[in-house]
Amino acid sequence: MTAHGDPWSAVRGQPAAVAALQAALRRDEVAHAWLLVGPSGLDQPKLARAFAAALNCPDAPAPDRGCGTCSTCDRILRGVHPVVTDLEPEGANHVVAHVREDWIPTATRSLTEGRRQVLRVVAADRMNEAAQNAFLKVLEEPPPSVVWLLDVQEEGALLDTIASRCRRLDLVPWGPRELEAEAAALGIPDEQQAVLARASLGLPQRLRDLADEDVAAARERHLDIVDRLATGGPGVVVSLAKELTTWAKGRAAVVKERHALELAQYEEDFGIDERGRGWPAGMRKRITDRHQRLERREQRRALDLMLDDLASYLRDVLVIGAGGSADQLVNLDAEVAVRRDVERLPPAAAVEGLAAVEACRHALDRNGAPELQVERLLLTLALPIYAHHRAA
Numbered sequence: 001m002t003a004h005g006d007p008w009s010a011v012r013g014q015p016a017a018v019a020a021l022q023a024a025l026r027r028d029e030v031a032h033a034w035l036l037v038g039p040s041g042l043d044q045p046k047l048a049r050a051f052a053a054a055l056n057c058p059d060a061p062a063p064d065r066g067c068g069t070c071s072t073c074d075r076i077l078r079g080v081h082p083v084v085t086d087l088e089p090e091g092a093n094h095v096v097a098h099v100r101e102d103w104i105p106t107a108t109r110s111l112t113e114g115r116r117q118v119l120r121v122v123a124a125d126r127m128n129e130a131a132q133n134a135f136l137k138v139l140e141e142p143p144p145s146v147v148w149l150l151d152v153q154e155e156g157a158l159l160d161t162i163a164s165r166c167r168r169l170d171l172v173p174w175g176p177r178e179l180e181a182e183a184a185a186l187g188i189p190d191e192q193q194a195v196l197a198r199a200s201l202g203l204p205q206r207l208r209d210l211a212d213e214d215v216a217a218a219r220e221r222h223l224d225i226v227d228r229l230a231t232g233g234p235g236v237v238v239s240l241a242k243e244l245t246t247w248a249k250g251r252a253a254v255v256k257e258r259h260a261l262e263l264a265q266y267e268e269d270f271g272i273d274e275r276g277r278g279w280p281a282g283m284r285k286r287i288t289d290r291h292q293r294l295e296r297r298e299q300r301r302a303l304d305l306m307l308d309d310l311a312s313y314l315r316d317v318l319v320i321g322a323g324g325s326a327d328q329l330v331n332l333d334a335e336v337a338v339r340r341d342v343e344r345l346p347p348a349a350a351v352e353g354l355a356a357v358e359a360c361r362h363a364l365d366r367n368g369a370p371e372l373q374v375e376r377l378l379l380t381l382a383l384p385i386y387a388h389h390r391a392a
């Protein structure tokens with residue numbers, strides 16, 4: 001067991017949201033549902049856990065916080081206590097079957113330990129309409145021991161009837177000082193700290209990803225995409241798409257290896273024979289389904305890192321193209337390349353490229369095949385580059 005100190009101290013960069021939650025706790029007026037509006041990657045899980053610790057700690061030093069040291073707080077803060085559950089979309093959307101067969105039973109189960117459950121709906125704006133209508137019924141008659149935290153990027157995607165039943169909190173991107181301190185704490189080399197802090201787009205989770213050397217090296221390759229397209233000729237699109245998606249798959253391979261070990265351990269525990277006999281009914285499928293879901297998620301996270309790199313680069317091309325200065329760049333280390341690519345990529349093409357990045361994300365949300373979707377994105381970027389070349 002580790003001492004965590006004041007659980008709220010782990011939630012950095014969100015003083016307004018934390019103050020609002022603490023005030024509600026002190027007044028014992030905790031709303032049944034909260035909208036947390038902001039991009040993902042702002043440590044939403046840490047906020048949910050600190051909140052759950054305050055709601056459930058048996059030794060709370062004050063009504064607005066957990067002690068951080070008891071076994072309840074310890075397990076909540078490590079993410080292994082049943083009072084905090086993350087409800088993630090499986091595939092493109094949260095669908096009505098999830099709400100009925102998973103969320104509602106979870107919300108209405110009687111707690112074997114703890115007082116109040118915190119159910120965090122990840123990407124709540126990806127509930128489809130039927131799911132929202134089913135969820136609305138839960139909000140209309142909220143189970144008393146449940147607090148919902150809805151992570152939302154696009155508030156407009158939710159029905160007004162849902163939004164109006166939630167208290168709204170805005171989560172804000174981290175500022176440069178916080179990010180640079182985090183970069184130092186992550187052990188990022190001195191000369192890289194300011195660069196990667198800026199490249200993190202205000203998102204501490206992205207900064208932590210970039211602290212991984214493999215991800216940082218991949219970022220440099222991603223910033224070369226426009227150059228590769230411009231110098232490689234039309235034939236490069238297919239091979240480049242393959243290269244980019246292979247890297248993303250490779251990021252999931254680490255998770256896959258861990259899962260293979262986990263499965264082997266289960267086989268040993270249950271005494272499974274060589275022909276795979278001895279599994280309790282349905283268990284092997286449940287485990288492998290969960291593994292595949294986590295592996296897909298890891299691959300998607302890597303693709304998103306690539307798309308964020310590319311989008312920030314295109315944005316930089318637009319900024320410099322519009323007469324902006326180097327200190328406005330997101331990618332401070334790519335100034336020379338950006339200035340060169342302003343010549344290759346007219347503003348309209350860069351804007352179209354940005355739209356293609358978002359279209360690629362949406363297609364991936366709908367389980368589009370990564371290689372094809374990335375190919376399509378690269379083609380959208382490449383065509384105006386070649387047209388421009390020929391005209392020049």
Ligand SMILES: [Zn+2]
Pocket residue numbers: 057058059060066067068069070071072073074
């Ligand atoms: Zn405690």
